[in-house]
Amino acid sequence: MIVKALEWIGGIDGFLEIVDQRKLPADFVKLKCRDVETLFEAIKTLAVRGAPALGVCAAYGLVLSLQKSSDSDDPRRELEILSRYARYLASSRPTAVNLFWALERIQATAQKFVDDRPDATTKALRETILAEANAVCREDVDMCRRIGENGEKFINEGDGILTHCNAGALATAGQGTALSVLFEAHKNKKKFRVYACETRPLLQGARLTAWELKQAGIDVTIICDNMAGWMMKQSKINTVITGADRIAANGDTANKIGTYSLSILAREHGLPFYIAAPSSTFDLSIKSGKEILIEQRAAEEITQFARTQIAPPGVGACNPAFDVTEAGDITAIITEKGVIEKPDSGSILRLLNCGTNKQ
């Protein structure tokens, strides 16, 4: 069973149900978001996370924002409410590009609807918004599946596959990105073993990836991040696949800290290194990885664990959240539009603009 990270239940008066990832893997609890404030809190406290999932959540958040309006309200006034709640939701995770993108898309749809049909009822507007949110969700589900289908050929019977952090169903509305490739291979009855890097400091690999893969009946073993090289040397791992947070025009890829080291280790051992990500992850305004700003997070994520101090008081930690893997060390970038082998500015532009690399 592949977990569903989020689901809209009901019609325009429905609610958004999300898997509360703060409680995983100890407890599998679903959280019902019946108002924007609850959803805001869920996003802010990482009950739901992952760029594609946040986009879908934000879209449904705007559906929730109009539920208190009556049918007699003026649709133009509703647009103001939408705009206010969009600003509010955007402040929940200030670096989440997909979240801003989805909020803008829903607002643009609403604006166009009201411009085209100034006499429409609020109910009709709300139905239009829900339909658009459903479209955002459906597209995400399709995107995930296509990434899986496009990448599945890289998984071979008997493989030992390393993945880092969580690029799974829990990070999307569908079956994930990097993990989607594994789900498709599993569906096709290929037998393989996954090694999940625990992914310090927040342990998304040990907590989320291992849980998802186990739910889906895939053989998964956790390793500490520092074991990856040795497991490659021992031929236990022969393929690496991760997600991406942002990809520059030349293919340099920002992803969870540790990914860069894995790319070097994979090259050293002659192993393929795949990135699986939706085409929306490319940021063509950024020429190369050198321009990607790396978020520095709080030292306490490292010096404390589950509220226990593990480092000596007064000793600091350095906590970059991401690093940048060079395009030259990426065997292929797997997107919903197709696969970019040996990615560079030319091959990336061709796939994004013309789809000529479509496979």
Next chain:
Amino acid sequence: MIVKALEWIGGIDGFLEIVDQRKLPADFVKLKCRDVETLFEAIKTLAVRGAPALGVCAAYGLVLSLQKSSDSDDPRRELEILSRYARYLASSRPTAVNLFWALERIQATAQKFVDDRPDATTKALRETILAEANAVCREDVDMCRRIGENGEKFINEGDGILTHCNAGALATAGQGTALSVLFEAHKNKKKFRVYACETRPLLQGARLTAWELKQAGIDVTIICDNMAGWMMKQSKINTVITGADRIAANGDTANKIGTYSLSILAREHGLPFYIAAPSSTFDLSIKSGKEILIEQRAAEEITQFARTQIAPPGVGACNPAFDVTEAGDITAIITEKGVIEKPDSGSILRLLNCGTNKQ
């Protein structure tokens, strides 16, 4: 201030006092080992750890093993007791070559004493054994200081130095091996910054190395293991120095899991990679790293943290305690007898047998 990891208190009826490293850095507690079983448990549960420290502990462990004998006992029977306890202590950490070495040394001394003086009292035998254990300890203190003096020249003003696990005073009877080099450089007023890999799963870097260095007034910052490559890429780290658990005749070096990956990453970034270890760490009976047996430890060290389950129930973890760094990736091995640059079978033999490389 450089901490003292262990100390024998009293004469032949004395006890071994060790710093309980399971409690660091939260609490600085000393554990009194008054019998072999307590010491065995302390070694097994890592209250005391580090190859040289284990050698000294094992030597004193054999002093403890005869404390229940009466003076009227037959010294030849005492040799059997020694032999039985030596086997018992050797089983506490199956990869710890220093432990075996110290047990053999004490047994050989005891054997020689009984052969030379068949009529000697048990008390005289016990005094001989304590004197030999004290010699092992004293030699360890000297060894540490000399390693530091020999390696200090590799540390430059302004360096960013990466170290892994804990090869410090807490791992020896003296001022450590890799950290001894840093303590000597600090004594010589060189200014540098140390990055301590936290060293999953047991966090010896975050808990012990950071604590020791801070106690000694050295600038130290903790990083997660998966950050090392990225910090090298950012030129924050320009030198790597670690200890060793076992070195084969050709220079291949077993050390804490993660060291192998660091050696690859150091080479990739053109950085020197030093091993600091006593000459007793060499095991010339082992031709190359391929013959080194790697201890596999319990999955729970990874799947649980401070008694909190972090991994999904039923998901396993792979937990090799060590890995093997290839001699070709080691810039130099720093020993108490001198420095072996570009280590290979020839240069190692020359230093160990003739001391012609002595510096």
